[in-house]
């Protein structure tokens with residue numbers, strides 16, 4: 001066993017032949033605990049430490065040599081840009097180690113898809129990175145975390161998962177980080193992609209049906225090893241009777257870009273167009289996304305993006321559009337470069 005402080009090795013010897021998977025724990029419901037087995041929705045997230053999580057799953061040792069590190073112990077709605085940078089840097093360090101074959105990140109489900117997309121944009125590796133959470137705490141009846149975690153370790157340990165970027169293993173499905181989102185907030189089948197999962201993992205075997213087509217990991221122009229900080233990018237939500245108050249406050253608060261979570265095909269209320277253009281005149285980039293979860297935003301549909309020099313977020317949800325825009329601005333990208341990135345990533 002490796003005598004690294006804070007690292008627990010749960011696999012039994014002879015482990016050398018098995019792939020080595022590092023589980024980076026960040027909190028969430030997969031580390032949650034409730035008062036009784038009936039508490040499937042009322043419980044405290046981010047309670048159980050990673051060594052206890054791994055020790056409770058002897059099945060893991062059949063899959064891989066597993067070590068665990070507690071990176072954070074938080075609910076994922078509280079994730080900050082600093083958390084993203086810290087986590088991505090640690091993943092990047094680990095994947096460079098020849099003795100590491102794959103990475104699992106355990107995460108609260110609320111912003112799991114954001115973190116997974118960020119890792120896929122910034123970590124350069126062909127080693128599998130599986131991000132996983134659960135919808136029920138381990139103390140609940142029909143808790144889903146145990147199998148989700150075993151599946152994540154299996155995928156992270158798999159040669160056939162190499163080169164497929166960051167994957168999300170929830171509810172027996174293997175999803176690509178780019179496409180997947182939490183679309184249901186109370187059932188175990190919570191993670192969906194409008195373009196469909198890449199495959200499934202069942203009883204320790206991966207069944208693949210397709211591969212990601214968009215740029216990620218090794219083909220990405222972003223690299224966590226060279227990113228020092230992320231610029232402030234905020235989201236403004238569209239709704240009936242919306243007023244420019246939020247736009248003005250966010251610009252005054254230092255936003256370098258605004259993601260407009262528009263109605264329909266990224267439409268913008270007539271009274272919001274000038275406030276957004278005023279923000280832009282102060283150097284704030286404007287990105288048009290949609291609050292509608294499925295479909296995608298087209299350039300120059302609903303608003304004249306060419307004329308205004310606005311960017312269309314394609315099929316990226318506002319919260320994921322924020323991540324790509326931060327990374328683009330950190331590289332000093334122009335609006336046309338950011339538009340290219342929305343087509344490519």
Ligand SMILES: NC(=O)CC[C@H](N)C(=O)O
Pocket residue numbers: 027028029030045074075076077107108109110111133134135136
């Ligand atoms: N199912 C969950 O993980 C939700 C718990 C918590 N809100 C989080 O995202 O961390």
